[in-house]
Amino acid sequence: xAQQRGxxxxxxxxxxxxxxxxxxxARRIALHLVMNRGxxxxxxxxxxxxxxxxxxxxxxxxxxDVCDPCRICADVRRDARFLCVVAGVADLWAVERxxxxxxxYHVLGGLLSALDxxxxxxxxxxxxxxxxxxxxxxxxxxxxxATVDGQATAHYLTDRMASAIPGVKISRLAHxxxxxxxxxxxxxxxxxxxxxxRAAL
Amino acid sequence: xAQQRGxxxxxxxxxxxxxxxxxxxARRIALHLVMNRGxxxxxxxxxxxxxxxxxxxxxxxxxxDVCDPCRICADVRRDARFLCVVAGVADLWAVERxxxxxxxYHVLGGLLSALDxxxxxxxxxxxxxxxxxxxxxxxxxxxxxATVDGQATAHYLTDRMASAIPGVKISRLAHxxxxxxxxxxxxxxxxxxxxxxRAAL
Numbered sequence: 001x002a003q004q005r006g007x008x009x010x011x012x013x014x015x016x017x018x019x020x021x022x023x024x025x026a027r028r029i030a031l032h033l034v035m036n037r038g039x040x041x042x043x044x045x046x047x048x049x050x051x052x053x054x055x056x057x058x059x060x061x062x063x064x065d066v067c068d069p070c071r072i073c074a075d076v077r078r079d080a081r082f083l084c085v086v087a088g089v090a091d092l093w094a095v096e097r098x099x100x101x102x103x104x105y106h107v108l109g110g111l112l113s114a115l116d117x118x119x120x121x122x123x124x125x126x127x128x129x130x131x132x133x134x135x136x137x138x139x140x141x142x143x144x145x146a147t148v149d150g151q152a153t154a155h156y157l158t159d160r161m162a163s164a165i166p167g168v169k170i171s172r173l174a175h176x177x178x179x180x181x182x183x184x185x186x187x188x189x190x191x192x193x194x195x196x197x198r199a200a201l
Numbered sequence: 202x203a204q205q206r207g208x209x210x211x212x213x214x215x216x217x218x219x220x221x222x223x224x225x226x227a228r229r230i231a232l233h234l235v236m237n238r239g240x241x242x243x244x245x246x247x248x249x250x251x252x253x254x255x256x257x258x259x260x261x262x263x264x265x266d267v268c269d270p271c272r273i274c275a276d277v278r279r280d281a282r283f284l285c286v287v288a289g290v291a292d293l294w295a296v297e298r299x300x301x302x303x304x305x306y307h308v309l310g311g312l313l314s315a316l317d318x319x320x321x322x323x324x325x326x327x328x329x330x331x332x333x334x335x336x337x338x339x340x341x342x343x344x345x346x347a348t349v350d351g352q353a354t355a356h357y358l359t360d361r362m363a364s365a366i367p368g369v370k371i372s373r374l375a376h377x378x379x380x381x382x383x384x385x386x387x388x389x390x391x392x393x394x395x396x397x398x399r400a401a402l
Binding site: 005006007008010011013014015017018019020021025027028029030031032033034035037040041042043044045046047048049050051052053054055057064065066088089090093 | 206207208209211212214215216218219220221222226228229230231232233234235236238241242243244245246248249250251252253254255256258265266267289290291294
């Protein structure tokens with residue numbers, strides 16, 4: 001670049017590292033921030049500082065919240081007999097948004113991946129059997145993505161849980177046609193699975 | 202949302218306002234920031250604060266820089282006979298990246314838009330004739346987007362400059378096939394324009 005822009009270049013560089021942002025979107029955002037200092041940039045800095053100050057990772061489940069243990073772990077109204085295993089906090093939020101689940105969570109912090117070199121010791125897996133035992137959970141629900149890594153992680157967890165806690169029920173999310181999804185746009189694998197798991201009316 | 206996440210929700214809300222970021226990308230970025238506090242979040246906060254502290258808008262041309270007048274306005278080696286009019290700082294950066302222009306700039310701060318209610322008084326237009334006169338500029342290059350708003354702004358500026366400073370040369374960027382562009386993927390208007398403006402070999 002012909003021009004040396006100092007702090008603005010550092011800001012663009014810091015933004016470029018964020019998920020989904022390339023150099024072009026980072027430049028657009030940096031300019032938007034500079035041009036709207038009072039209305040956009042200052043609230044963002046304040047929100048970042050408040051988040052850095054107060055948000056913690058829950059030692060029990062791996063969720064993030066302003067308290068540790070997090071409010072889901074601390075909530076006695078939530079049913080500890082169900083433990084929902086998710087890859088990340090975004091997935092926990094996705095399940096929470098449905099309002100259909102009232103049990104507890106366990107956040108792995110990722111998925112097993114041979115390609116990316118992520119093994120069981122890189123994830124929050126070792127603590128899982130103890131959590132299930134201590135909470136006397138009856139069912140472990142594996143809410144993992146239907147991808148290669150997600151399914152490999154599900155298989156690994158199923159084997160490990162079955163040998164560590166014989167008798168615990170392990171389930172996974174149903175596969176099928178997404179609600180509102182058009183058959184014509186779905187891949188063959190999903191349609192085949194939905195056909196095999198068809199429900200009686 | 203079932204869960205009250207306090208500061209994290211404020212952060213997601215602040216991020217959602219940024220150009221190109223919807224709620225989903227804002228959530229992803231917020232999580233990435235929280236999970237990588239030292240390596241990502243703190244450098245970003247530092248860069249934002251340094252930018253807020255030191256970056257100014259140049260009173261002469263509308264560019265942003267750490268000094269006012271900006272380094273392009275202050276640079277005596279840049280040829281003041283040429284004044285390149287751009288809609289925003291991003292376009293100024295785009296022209297600078299080419300390294301092909303050594304004149305000065307004038308940043309309008311937007312484009313005229315009947316739909317969005319942007320009139321001449323909302324842009325840095327009133328100061329333009331005086332800048333051209335004071336710098337004794339010989340050519341005003343309108344480097345505006347080839348969109349409806351860009352072309353409307355170009356027409357307006359051409360009329361206004363012609364009556365304010367008779368004799369000043371006003372030019373626009375050439376239309377044609379983008380370098381590296383495949384004809385098959387180009388719209389008819391561009392191909393027709395490129396055909397009309399064809400260059401002898």
